[in-house]
Amino acid sequence: xxxxxxxxxxxxxxxxxxxxxxxxxxxxxxxxxxxxxxxxxxxxxxxxxxxxxxxxxxxxxxxxxxxxxxxxxxxxxxxxxxxxxxxxxxxxxxxxxxxxxxxxxxxxxxxxxxxxxxxxxxxxxxxxxxxxxxxxxxxxxxxxxxxxxxxxxxxxxxxxxxxxxxxxxxxxxxxxxxxxxxxxxxxxxxxxxxxxxxxxxxxxxxxxxxxxxxxxxxxxxxxxxxxxxxxxxxxxxxxxxxxxxxxxxxx
Amino acid sequence: xxxxxxxxxxxxxxxxxxxxxxxxxxxxxxxxxxxxxxxxxxxxxxxxxxxxxxxxxxxxxxxxxxxxxxxxxxxxxxxxxxxxxxxxxxxxxxxxxxxxxxxxxxxxxxxxxxxxxxxxxxxxxxxxxxxxxxxxxxxxxxxxxxxxxxxxxxxxxxxxxxxxxxxxxxxxxxxxxxxxxxxxxxxxxxxxxxxxxxxxxxxxxxxxxxxxxxxxxxxxxxxxxxxxxxxxxxxxxxxxxxxxxxxxxxxxxxxxxxxxxxxxxxxxxxxxxxxxxxxxxxxxxxxxxxxxxxxxxxxxxxxxxxxxxxxxxxxxxxxxxxxxxxxxxx
Ligand SMILES: [Fe+2]
Ligand SMILES: [Fe+2]
Ligand SMILES: [Fe+2]
Numbered sequence: 160x161x162x163x164x165x166x167x168x169x170x171x172x173x174x175x176x177x178x179x180x181x182x183x184x185x186x187x188x189x190x191x192x193x194x195x196x197x198x199x200x201x202x203x204x205x206x207x208x209x210x211x212x213x214x215x216x217x218x219x220x221x222x223x224x225x226x227x228x229x230x231x232x233x234x235x236x237x238x239x240x241x242x243x244x245x246x247x248x249x250x251x252x253x254x255x256x257x258x259x260x261x262x263x264x265x266x267x268x269x270x271x272x273x274x275x276x277x278x279x280x281x282x283x284x285x286x287x288x289x290x291x292x293x294x295x296x297x298x299x300x301x302x303x304x305x306x307x308x309x310x311x312x313x314x315x316x317x318x319x320x321x322x323x324x325x326x327x328x329x330x331x332x333x334x335x336x337x338x339x340x341x342x343x344x345x346x347x348x349x350x351x352x353x354x355x356x357x358x359x360x361x362x363x364x365x366x367x368x369x370x371x372x373x374x375x376x377x378x379x380x381x382x383x384x385x386x387x388x389x390x391x392x393x394x395x396x397x398x399x400x401x402x403x404x405x406x407x408x409x410x
Numbered sequence: 411x412x413x414x415x416x417x418x419x420x421x422x423x424x425x426x427x428x429x430x431x432x433x434x435x436x437x438x439x440x441x442x443x444x445x446x447x448x449x450x451x452x453x454x455x456x457x458x459x460x461x462x463x464x465x466x467x468x469x470x471x472x473x474x475x476x477x478x479x480x481x482x483x484x485x486x487x488x489x490x491x492x493x494x495x496x497x498x499x500x501x502x503x504x505x506x507x508x509x510x511x512x513x514x515x516x517x518x519x520x521x522x523x524x525x526x527x528x529x530x531x532x533x534x535x536x537x538x539x540x541x542x543x544x545x546x547x548x549x550x551x552x553x554x555x556x557x558x559x560x561x562x563x564x565x566x567x568x569x570x571x572x573x574x575x576x577x578x579x580x581x582x583x584x585x586x587x588x589x590x591x592x593x594x595x596x597x598x599x600x601x602x603x604x605x606x607x608x609x610x611x612x613x614x615x616x617x618x619x620x621x622x623x624x625x626x627x628x629x630x631x632x633x634x635x636x637x638x639x640x641x642x643x644x645x646x647x648x649x650x651x652x653x654x655x656x657x658x659x660x661x662x663x664x665x666x667x668x669x670x671x672x673x674x675x676x677x678x679x680x681x682x683x684x685x686x687x688x689x690x691x692x693x694x695x696x697x698x699x700x701x702x703x704x705x706x707x708x709x710x711x712x713x714x715x716x717x718x719x720x721x722x723x724x725x726x727x728x729x730x731x732x733x734x735x736x737x738x739x740x
Binding site for chain 1: 475486488490506594602714717724
């Protein structure tokens with residue numbers, strides 16, 4: 160059980176860590192000042208959630224690893240984030256589309272985790288879901304605004320959705336870890352969240368005048384660690400550089 | 411100080427005899443420490459000078475995101491990453507308050523942005539220096555935010571109401587910034603040999619540029635005299651610089667770091683330190699665009715603005731469509 164729980168917690172924490180990293184890359188480069196503030200705020204929330212998820216993961220593992228150890232001292236094959244969050248930022252539209260696709264999933268997931276049989280998981284979900292309610296509202300509104308904006312913004316948002324949609328399915332995959340979590344009442348079977356997600360997506364994309372691709376093909380491998388994209392290694396080589404170059408130092 | 415070398419509009423301080431009745435009444439209010447509010451009458455030169463000063467301050471907050479943003483993705487722990495993100499987010503927020511304060515004087519944020527991007531308006535020289543090692547993030551908080559606080563604390567009492575209120579909000583956050591910077595320096599200075607080396611290297615590179623933040627000596631400037639009479643400048647550049655050095659030297663000693671100035675010496679008589687002037691030729695070069703990072707900083711801002719145009723246009727078009735649909739529905 161604790162190995163499965165550890166795995167599950169890494170999936171949660173690695174998602175927020177890697178997405179937080181990506182979002183933070185925008186710092187100082189946004190299209191408008193309010194977005195600089197909002198993106199920094201989103202990244203900050205995600206890093207805060209990472210501290211909680213990976214902190215608990217280390218505790219559950221029981222080998223004395225801290226959240227920092229997990230974030231900075233694992234190699235790519237140990238990361239358990241979905242591929243979606245490691246994809247490059249692209250333009251602002253692609254970043255916000257990725258954010259919405261993730262936020263909408265995370266909102267549903269955290270909603271279910273608030274009822275977790277594990278009080279520590281429920282507590283993190285309770286705190287994080289307040290932040291995520293705001294994220295999804297903002298990213299959803301931006302997707303709608305830009306989808307139903309000018310001809311150019313519409314085209315860019317459609318291109319973003321077409322590029323990212325094949326990475327949606329992985330968030331709803333189920334494997335033995337998920338089965339163990341569901342059985343213990345710790346976390347829902349991700350597949351059970353798909354209908355609500357699809358409904359949310361359909362509603363937002365309709366308002367955004369964007370078409371959801373018919374093809375439900377899904378790239379996968381991130382959350383099981385089977386195969387990441389080439390991007391993850393570059394993220395880690397930036398993120399982990401100081402810890403790797405100066406082992407054992409206190410910062 | 412984020413506002414440097416602000417050229418005061420006008421021809422210098424007028425004597426009471428030369429003032430119009432309106433100008434005299436305005437000066438009386440300032441002398442009585444009554445705040446000037448946006449709807450109040452004010453001399454054109456007061457307005458123009460404030461726009462320059464607040465605008466430059468706002469631009470500095472915005473450009474100031476870049477050198478610190480340079481290390482967010484490389485911050486060594488989750489905690490440090492979170493603190494740095496929160497700080498940079500604050501700086502963007504400061505930019506926002508200040509643009510809002512400037513707008514009360516009748517200039518839009520977009521106009522100010524265009525003036526920054528065309529090079530007509532400046533931002534603080536300090537942000538044209540690079541952040542090269544992690545201790546630079548400590549040094550920026552400790553020294554750069556520290557110098558900013560030195561300038562901004564007195565500006566809380568400035569005569570223009572919206573500017574004064576923006577400063578009060580900003581100062582609260584700046585002191586947190588300075589503390590977190592000093593805390594990074596502490597960790598580095600007490601750390602491994604490599605970390606100590608980073609800390610000393612950061613201090614070596616940021617010391618003189620920090621002193622430059624206060625601008626050159628303004629003892630003889632008529633412009634300063636007018637800004638002081640209007641209470642939009644409270645202390646002289648030299649006074650602020652002296653106060654900064656006096657505050658910072660013991661902090662550096664506590665860290666066990668060496669300030670890169672052989673002439674630094676306590677002067678019992680004046681009750682402050684004697685210290686070397688920064689290289690003012692370098693300072694003027696930086697203002698002219700010849701600092702180590704001027705080109706990068708401006709390119710980054712121009713690119714953000716240009717790349718973001720479709721986003722701003724898209725959101726605006728959507729807002730218009732929505733408003734039109736609402737009208738049609740009614
Ligand atoms: Fe600031
Ligand atoms: Fe600052
Ligand atoms: Fe600051």
